[in-house]
Amino acid sequence: MDGVLAKIGLMNRFFLTNEISDNKITKNSEPDFYHHLVDVLRARPGKKIELVSQTELYDVTIENVDEDAITFNEIEKKESHSELPIDVTIVVSNLKSDHTDFLIQKSTELGVSKIIITNFKNTVAKIKDDKKIQRYQKIVQNAAEQSKRLKVPEVEIVNKLSQIDFSQYETKIVAYEESAKNGEKNQLVKSINNTGHGLVAIFGPEGGIDPDEIDSLKQAGFVLAGLGPRILRAETAPLYLLSAVSYQKEMN
Template sequence: MQRYFLEDPFGPDGSAVISGDDAHHIVKVMRMQQGNRVIAVSGRTAFECVIENLGDRTVTVRKDGDALPDNEMPVPVTIAAGLPKGDKLDLIVQKGTELGMHSLIPFSAERSIVRWDGGKSGKKIARLQKIAKEAAEQSHRSVIPEISGLLDLDGLIGLSGEYDLLLMADEESAKDRSGRPIAGLLENVYHGQKVLAVFGPEGGISREEAERLRQAGFIPVSLGPRILRAETAPLYALAAISSELEGKR
C-alpha cells in the first residue's frame, strides 16, 4: 500500500488533503480511483485511509481504522558524513533512511575532495531531502529523516552537546582493533536518547580530526575487522544499532 506524508494534519472529521507531487503520483502515476486505499502519515502517526475525492493537484482521504504501529528506531541516530565523491551521499541517504537513520549532517572533512559552494549547497540539500522522503515512503517510515545544512568540524563539534552518545568511525582504530564494539556502547542508552555517529570521506578521518573528536567526547567504535568504504560504514553502523536495539524489543 502506498504511503504519503501529509503537509497538514488530519481534520476533526478524520479527513486530510494530499497535494502537490504526491497527489500527481496518486492520480497520474498510480491511477488510483475513489475508494482505493493509501497510508497517510501525520506527525509520525500513520493511518490507513480511503480516497474520497481526486482532483488535478489534490486528493482527499479519510482515516479508516486505528493508528498503525510505529516503525521508528527507539533511539534516534544522526549520521554525520564527511562529504564523499560522486553520488555516494545519495546512497547513504537512501539506504540510511531504509535502515532507520533519523537525520543526516553532511560536513566538510579535511580529506573531502568534494567541496560545496554556497550557491549550489541549497539545491544539493533539497535533492537529498527528496531522496529521504521517497525512501521513507518506500520503507514505511513514520518520519522523514532531516538533511541539515553543510557544517565544518567546528560546527559539528558544537552540536555534540545535544546528543547522549557520541561515536566516530576511525580507520586507525579499525586497523589496531582499539575501537569499542557498538553493542557494548548501547547497553546504557535508553529509549529516546540521541546518538550522533561521525564517518569520514574516502581516506577516513584525519589524525587531527580524530583527536579533536576524542577531546569532544566521541568514542571510536569497531565496525568489524575489515576497512569499509565511506558509503558502507554508516550503513553497517545503522544495521548494527538496529539489530542491537530493535532485536531486543
Template sequence: MPPRLFLDTPLGSAADGDAAASQPHELILPAGAARHVQVLRLQPGAAITLFDGSGFEWQAEVLRMGRSEVSVHLHARQLVHRELAHAVSLCVVMPANDRMDGVIEKATELGAAAVQPLMSERSVLRLSGERADKKQAHWQGVAVAACEQSGRAQVPEIAPVRTLAQWLKSLPPVQASQRRWLLSPTAARPLAELARAQAGATSTLVLSGPEGGLSPAEEQAAREAGFEAVQLGPRILRADTAPLAVLGWLALQSV
C-alpha cells in the same frame, strides 16, 4: 499494500483520544501528493496510506480525481512503532559523486533519526550557498521517498551542510545518555565491545570520514568533542559503506 504518501502538513492532533483527529473526513491532497496519486493512476475507491511525520498513519480512500485536484476520505489514524530503540544520527563526510543519495536512502530505511552532511580537509565534494541548500532539499526528498517505501512514519531530518570543524564546535558537552562514535580503521576498540560498555545510552552520534579518513588534527578535534574511536573489522570500508554498516548493526540490535 496500499501506496504510502507523505504530506508535509499536519493531518491531525497527535494527542491520544483527540476525537476530531479520529473522525473520518474529506481532505484535498496537496499538489505534490496529488501528482503522486495521478502518476500511480489510482481511481476513486483506491486505498492509500497517509502520514505526516508525527508517527501516526491514516488509512484513506480516493474519492475524486480531478485534472489537478485529488480528494480523499480520511479515516481514523493509528500510531505505528517502526523506529529504532534509541535515536541514531549519522554524521557523514559526504562521499563524491551521487553516492550521498544512496547513504540518505539506506540510512532512512535502516532507521536513522537524522543525517548531518559534512565537509572535511580531505573532502572531494564541497558545497556552499545555494548549491548546498538545493542539495539539502533534494536529500530531504530522498529521505521522504525512502520513508514512503519502507513504512516509516517519522522522517529523518537532513541537516544543512557544514564543515566538520564548525559542526564539532557547535556540539554541546557529551551527556552520559549519549554515545559518540568515531569510525576509524586504526582504532583498537571493536564496535561490539564499545557498544556493550555503553549499553545504557539512549542516543548515538556516528561520525564517519571521507575516503582516506580524517586528518590527525580532525580526529583529535573529534576526540576532544567526546567521540570514541571504534573499528569495524579488518577490512577498509568505503565512505558510503562504513556508516551504513554501523547503522545496520544497531538496527539488528533493536529487533
C-alpha cells in the same frame, strides 16, 4: 522496486506536511501529495493508501478525487513500530560520484533520524551550502515512504565539521577502522547499549579523517569505535552502524 518479499496488498505510503483534520485533503494544502497521487498514480475512488501525518499512521480509502481535493470515506489510525527505538544521527562527508545519494537512501531505509553532510579536511568533492539539499530531501522522503517509516529523516548541509554543535547528543562515536585492527571491539557495543535516547556517529571521507579532526572530536567527548576488522568504504560504514543498532535494539 521496494522490498524483498511478496507484498501483495502492500499499500503505497505518503507523508503529509500537515495534520489530518478531516476526511478531505486539498490540493493547496498538500500539493506534492495531490500531484503524486492524482497525476502520477492516477488513483481512483476505492483505492486504499497509507498516510503518515505527524508520525501517526492512517489507513484511508479514497472516496472521491476532484481537481481541488481528495476525500476519503474511511480513516483508520494504525499501530506501527517502524522507527528505531533510539535516534541515530550520522555525520558524513560529501562523497564522490553518486555515493552520497546512495548513502542517504540506504541510511534512511535502515532507520537513521538525521543526516548531516559536511566537509572534512580530506573531503575531495566539497559540498557548498544547501545547493543540493532539495535533491537529498527528495531521496530521503522516497526512501522513508518505501521502507514504511513514520519519519522522514532530516538532512542538513554544514560547511565544516567544526561548525556542528554536538552538545545535545548523549552518546558520541567516531567510526574508526584502526580501532578494530588494534583489538578494540567493545566500544561500539558499549555505546549502543548505553544509549538511552540517541547517538551521533561520525564517518569520514574516502581519504579518512585527519588526526587533528580526531583530536578535536575527542575533546568534544567523542569515543573511537571500530566497525569490525574489514575496511569499509565511506558509504558502507554508516549502514553497518545502523544495522548494528537495529540488531541490538530491535531484535534482541
